[in-house]
Amino acid sequence: MNLFADIRALVVTNLTEMMQAGVLPAGLVLDNVTVEPPRDPAHGDMATNAAMVLAKPAKMKPRDIAEALAARLIEDPRIATAEVAGPGFLNLRLAGDVWRGVIGAVLQQGEDYGRSDLGQGRKINVEYVSANPTGPLHVGHTRGAVFGDALASLLAYSGHEVTREYYINDGGAQVDVLARSVYLRYLEALGEAVEFPDGTYPGEYLIEVGETLAKEIGDRYVGQPESVWLQELREYSTDKMLVLIRDDLASLGVKMDVFFSEKSLYGTGRIEDAIQHLCDKGLIYRGVLEPPKGKLPEDWEPREQTLFKSTDHGDDVDRPIKKSDGSWTYFAPDIAYHYDKVLRGFDELIDVFGADHGGYVKRMKAAVSALSEGRVPLDIKLTxxxxxxxxxxxxxxxxxxxxxxxxxxxxxxxxxxxxRFVMLTRKNDAPLDFDFDKVLEQSRENPVFYVQYAHARVMSVLRKAAAAGIAADDATLGAADLSSVGHEAELTVARKLAEWPRLVEIAARSHEPHRIAFYLYELSGDFHALWNRGNELHELRFLQEGDTATSQAKMAMARAVSVVISAGLGILGVTPVQEMR
Structure with a gap:
């Protein structure tokens, strides 16, 4: 059930009938007609822009269209009032039975309430974290991991076929640095005094790696030149770091479907194939780039390079793919990697990068556009x-x-x-303050607590009902007579429940999982407000002494809240609590 979609369908049906009846000109396009919550709840339950968007193509006054549409909509039993406001806005109020029906729908559908076929099985690859395999994941990776994982869950919930992917950056010079750092810890484990020069990794996490290596091979590499041990220690160290990274991700509840190695692109012809694909399209050429804007670097000099004509696909400047020594730039393997994704048949690609990768956005989008001939969109989200x-x-x-x-x-x-929850309390491209004291505080100012407390309160009501001998299972509550649910505080909660399917689709379309966290906070706020009103008004309490039927109706609403909170937390990767301790 998607109530907003249902009412929009009602609006579209009536507009179509108005065209057929000659009230509106035939052939009007209705794609931009929306039904949304009004900005001011005092104006109604829903509002449609139909008259405003159709006035110009219909060559009519928007108010005339709105009044004609209102006269038709009011005939539907779901519509209590249809009022025209201002130049032609149409505000709708729905009958109480409609909101009570939302509660029933939630209980009948369970955590499938809000799921949709929006994605229609489209294959989406979400690449996130993708940190260099040189050490444990840091707090910046944490935000990217949470955001990417929640986004993948959101897309799956909305009907997409999702692949979670980690790109292992194991092809560059930073892995040589890792190998040298492990070598120093290896020597240290064998009793030698070592110093870590600038540019190496001095973290304690490599001590165990060095000790393990020493146990495995003894003093085989002691005194040996780098040419003897570097390649083997590259592979050994990378494997150890990937175990560490997988464990880090597991501690956060993140599990990848695919780990793709950058190194697998080198020496296999895969980079060459991708570049040749672009060359066949006339997008690779030899040329000289314009000097960078602003103050010129002292070492800058114009030189001929092998370039990708990324400006043909929306970039600001063409991009080098080969260095002057003939080796590939960092961009070349990234092109090959995304070409591999295109060849795997994904309908859409999403990359989650740190904020320091902002300069990579246009060139990577240009590359995917060229590689897929515009068929596969790439969305890059910066955290x-x-x-x-x-x-x-x-x-x-x-x-x-x-x-x-x-x-x-x-x-x-x-x-x-x-x-996980706190990392999603801001939009991905906004800075985030993570205060260890505040995120554990039990107050409304802590959104994690506030949402979990709402779920725990529902669970406590259900336990009390069971202790009192009142049936409170989902089947019983789903069949309850909800006619006693009608107070404005109760209908406010029902209205918020009705927004859930629409909110999921908006969040999925915009690739913004933080909207789920925001919604859960708002739903919890409406529920807590209803709970507090029950302290003042006996008729709003969830358990009505001596009245099982009314108690079950009230508990049905509470249970519907917990179902939606649980579904939303599931998307975010958070486990709902049964009681607060």
Whole structure:
């Protein structure tokens, strides 16, 4: 059930009939007609822009269209009032039975209430985290991991076929640095005194790796030149780091479907194939780029390079794909990697990058556009920085990591559920303050607590009902007579429940899982308000002494709230609590 979609269908049906009757000109396009909650709830339950968007093509006054449409809509038993406001806005109020029907629908459909076929099985690849395999994940990766995972769940919930993917950046020079750092820990494990020069990784997390290596191979590499051990230690160290990264992700409840190695692109012809594909389209050429805008770097000089004509696909400037020494730029394997995704048959690609990758957006979109001939859209979502606070001060860096706060540091402090929810309390491209004290505080100002408390309150009511011998299972509550549910505070909750399917589709279309967290906070607020009114008005209490039928009707509403909260938390990867401790 999607009540907003149902009422929009009613509006469209009546507009179509008005065209057939000659009230409106034939052939009007109704795609932009919407039915939404009004900005001011005092104006009604829903509002439609039909008259405003059709006035110009119909060559009519919007108010005339709105009045004619209102006269038809009021004939439907679901519509209590249809009022024209201003130049032609049409505000609708729905009958109480409609809102009571939403409660019944939630209980009948359970956590499938809000699911949709919006995606129609379209295959989407969501790539996220994709950190260099050189150490544990840090707090910035945490935000990207939570955002990407929640987005993947949201898309799956809305009918898409989703693949969660991690791109292992194991083809670059940073893995050489990792291997050298592990070599130093290896020597240290064998009793040698070592120093970590600038540019190496001094974190304690490599101590165990060095010790394990020493146990496995003894002193085989002691005193040996880098040419002897570098390649083997690259692979050994990367494997160990991937185990660490997988464990970090598991502590947050993140499980990838695919780990794709950048290294697998080198020496296999796959980069060459992708570049040749672009060359066949006339998009690769030798040329000289314009100097960078602003102050010229001292070492800049015009030189001929192999370039990708990315400006043909919306970029600001063409991009180099080969260095002057003939080796590939960082961009070339990324092109090949996305070409692989296109060849795997995905209908849409989503990349989740850190904020420092903003300069990569246009060139990567241009590459995918060229590789897929515009068939496969690429959406790149940037996650902004996270600032950590504790006791009113910035949270100190992790000794284990060497120079940053790790994902494990955060999860061990507050748990995975709190971590995930808080990371989604801001839009991905907005900075986020993560205060370890506030996220554990039990107050309305803490959205995690506020939402979980609403769910726990419902569960407590159901337990009390069972203790009192009142049947409160979903089947019984789903069949309850809801006619006693009619107070404005109760209908406010029902209206918010009705928004859930629409909200899911909006969030899925815009790739914005934070909307789910915002909605859950608002729904919880309406439920807490109803609960508090019950302290003042006996008739609003969920358990009515001596009146089983009314109690079950009230509990049906409460249970519907918990069903939607549970579904929303499931999308966010958060487990709903049964009771607050």
């Amino acid at each position: 902004q920085l996270v600032k950590l606070w504790k006791n009113g001060e910035p949270f100190k860096m992790s000794k284990r990591a060497g120079n940053f706060v790790t994902l494990r540091d955060v999860v061990e402090q507050v748990g995975p559920d709190v971590t």
